[in-house]
Amino acid sequence: MQIAERTVALFNYTLTNAAGDVIDSSEGRTPLAYLHGAGNIVPGLEKEMTGKAVGDKFNVVVQPEEGYGMPNPIMIQVVPAAAFQGVDKLEVGMEFQAQTPQGPMSVVIAKIENDEVTVDGNHPLAGQTLHFEIEVMEVRDASLEELAHGHVHGAGGHHH
Ligand code: ZN
Secondary structure, three states, X not given: OEOOOOEXXXXXXXXXXXXXXXXXXXXXXXXXXXXXXXXXXXXXXXHHHOOOEOOOEEEEEEOHHHOOOOOOHHHEEEEEHHXXXXXXXXXXXXXXXXXXXXXXXXXXXXEEEOOEEEEEOOOOOOOOOEEEEEEEEEEEEOOHHHHHHOOOEOOOOEOO
């Protein structure tokens, strides 16, 4: 059975950046399950999964445009340190939930200068070229419920 629309695929992966550093991996975990054609994984990877079958091993290089996009300058803002009430010491790399008109958003402190704090709400992998090493572990038909929800249920997917 090949990966196509209306199928669920489970795969193991290792994700490295351009420098060869491992960013994420399914090693030691259950394979990642996704509903093909539903946008559960980045577009550049989903495209390459089409037509693959159990046991297929391959490498995919995904450009930022087909990965997590390019960093958006609008997502980078300077806020006064006083906005971080209750935080003892602000440090670069700290993560916070910010309330925005679009709902809660995860931001990271990118820079601290005097009393001005620069926060970045872009995806940590925005602007990065992604190198995936993939092994397809299982391919099956999606259930009607999975198709209706737009995601996988059970092993490697949603439990609700
Ligand atoms: Zn569901």
